[in-house]
Amino acid sequence: xxxxxxxxxxxxxxxxxxxxxxxxxxASGITRTLVARNDVSFAPNREAVVVRADxxxxxxxxxxxxxxxxxxxxxxxxxxxxxxxxxxRLVKAGESFTVPAGVPHDAHNDxxxxxxxxxxxxxxxxxxxxxxxPAN
Numbered sequence: 001x002x003x004x005x006x007x008x009x010x011x012x013x014x015x016x017x018x019x020x021x022x023x024x025x026x027a028s029g030i031t032r033t034l035v036a037r038n039d040v041s042f043a044p045n046r047e048a049v050v051v052r053a054d055x056x057x058x059x060x061x062x063x064x065x066x067x068x069x070x071x072x073x074x075x076x077x078x079x080x081x082x083x084x085x086x087x088x089r090l091v092k093a094g095e096s097f098t099v100p101a102g103v104p105h106d107a108h109n110d111x112x113x114x115x116x117x118x119x120x121x122x123x124x125x126x127x128x129x130x131x132x133x134p135a136n
Contacts, residue, residue, distance in 0.1 A: 028059065029055065029056040029058070029059025029060075029109075030053060030054070030055050030056070030059055030061060031053065031054040032051050032052070032053050033051065033052045033053075034049070034050075034051055035050040035051060035052055035118075036048070036049070036050040037049050037050075040122065045124055045125055046068065046122060046123065046124060046125065047122075047123060047125050048120060048121070048122055049120070049121040049123060049129060050118065050119070050120050050121075051118070051119045051121070051129075052116070052117070052118055052119075053116070053117050053118075053119060054114050054115070054116050055077070055079065055107065055109040055114065055115040055116075055117070056109065056114055057109055057110075057111055057112050057113060057114065058108075058109065058110065059108070059109055060106055060107065060108040060109070061106055061107045061108075062106060062132065063104050063105070063106045063132070063133045063134070063135060063136075064104065064105070064106070064130050064131055064132050064133050065101075065102050065103060065104050065105070065130075065131045065133050066099070066101060066102075066121055066123060066129060066130065066131070067101065067102070067123045067124040067127040067128070067129075067131065068101045068121055068122045068123030068124055069098065069099065069100055069101050069121070069122045069123075070098065070099040070119055070120070070121050071096065071097075071098050071119070071120045071121075071122075072091070072096060072097050072098075072099075072117050072118070072119045072120075073095075073096045073117060073118045073119075074091050074092060074093050074094065074095055074096070074115065074116070074117045075093060075116045075117060075118060076093050076113075076114070076115060076116040077092075077093060077109060077111050077113055077114060077115030077116060078090055078091060078092040078093065078109070078111050078115060079091050079107040079108065079109055079115050079117070080107065080108045080109075080110050081097055081105065081106075081107050082105060082106045082107075082108075083099055083103060083104075083105040084103055084104045084105060084136075085103070091107075101123075104133035
């Protein structure tokens with residue numbers, strides 16, 4: 001059986017891989033894996049992006065924002081979550097958190113093992129998933 005390869009299809013596939021790489025760009029000590037990206041029914045310009053993140057001991061995400069709400073669930077370990085305008089809090093395995101769109105925040109793993117979490121982002125299409133935020 002012969003396979004037909006199209007230059008256009010190859011370019012589209014390569015562009016998709018680059019886009020996925022941008023979504024899951026790595027900070028030191030953090031591994032992000034894209035799980036899913038899907039349109040949502042409530043707004044044509046929004047999508048749900050699901051990401052698994054592994055945060056090594058003593059690693060931090062760095063102060064950043066998202067172009068939409070983040071809902072996180074800690075599967076293993078714990079994270080110190082700092083959300084602007086809220087008191088810092090420890091989020092442990094089995095617990096969840098929500099960060100509103102555009103609000104600067106950071107998560108730091110001050111434990112001894114890797115923290116594993118699942119993040120669901122309801123964001124504007126075409127915008128970077130993670131946007132660095134200036135220090136306070």
